[in-house]
Amino acid sequence: MRRGALIRGGAGMVAAVGFMLAVGAWRSGDLPWQQQVTETVGTRGADLESMSWQLTSHEGERVSPQSWIGQTSLVFFGFTWCPDVCPMTLLNISDWLEELGPDADGLAVHLVSVDPERDTPEVLADYLSNFDPRISGLTGSPDEVARAADDFNATYRRVPRDDGDYTVDHTAGVMVFDPDGRLSSIIDLHDDPKFAVPKIRRAMEREV
């Protein structure tokens, strides 16, 4: 659908209609990942209090889920070798933070690396210095990362490439936890940007 959209003029109309259809599908919950999201809410990955992972931040500090209670937290999985989807997610989050303005001060944003082998705390710090400074990175041993992904009900899979290198498939949504530590919503990569900030605000309104 996005394919034909770039011819100016006539095709712009086609693109606009396609966009509206996409929004329609989103609103009606027909898209496959929305059904996945619905299953997630209320089951595993729904409550920080019940999680037991421990990770290391890009600043070298040990972090546990309980340390996030009391503030709204955005969490997403990714890795710094990811050339397309992860920069896009980081840029989206930067836009949301900008739109929230001073309200974003009470917000914590965390990228959990699904590539602990390459993403050491130092590598994360170097990479994240290119994005909004409020975004922190988390990594750990492969076992620690696996535990965290399991707690968040996120999936990732290392995919070897022909040249001996590898890439990682991973859950791409941004999870929003309210200050009580409960999963409030998930913002999908292809979610209409205008729904993202209201989702974050809804979580922030849940005072402890």
Next chain:
Amino acid sequence: MLKSTAAALVLATILPASAFAECVEVTQGNITVSAAWSRATIGTERPAVFYVTIRNDGGSDERLVGIETPVADMPMLHESVMENGAARMSHVDQIVIAPIDAVSLEPGGYHGMLMDLQTELVEGTTFPVTLLFEKSGPVTIDTAVLPLRAREAACEEAL
């Protein structure tokens, strides 16, 4: 009132043109390639990306079957795919551009993956990428290296 509305309209049409430089555009036969850009890299270990817009003014399908560039030894065509909330990158053999249509390689969809990077991509520089088309043959375009934070070409497409 009418006057200020008219002035605003004029401004609205002028501003986008002056805010962006015009994209480099290369035409060969029925194919026009434009808005080629990439993101700056940290060192050479990570793969870089390549985004571009391809227009086909011909009467039949054209196919992009590969890319080549001196900055990477293993450039490939990829697509980011979302499945059950998970992002996956898959290799694509070809990208079809329908007659009188355009296809964009853009964030979150089709993109060039520049693996085995030979040189760090520095913001503000350009590098050549050759697109290999089934019918139109190779088309080379200068690709702008934008900041790591860029999400689209920094030029206005004259499509």
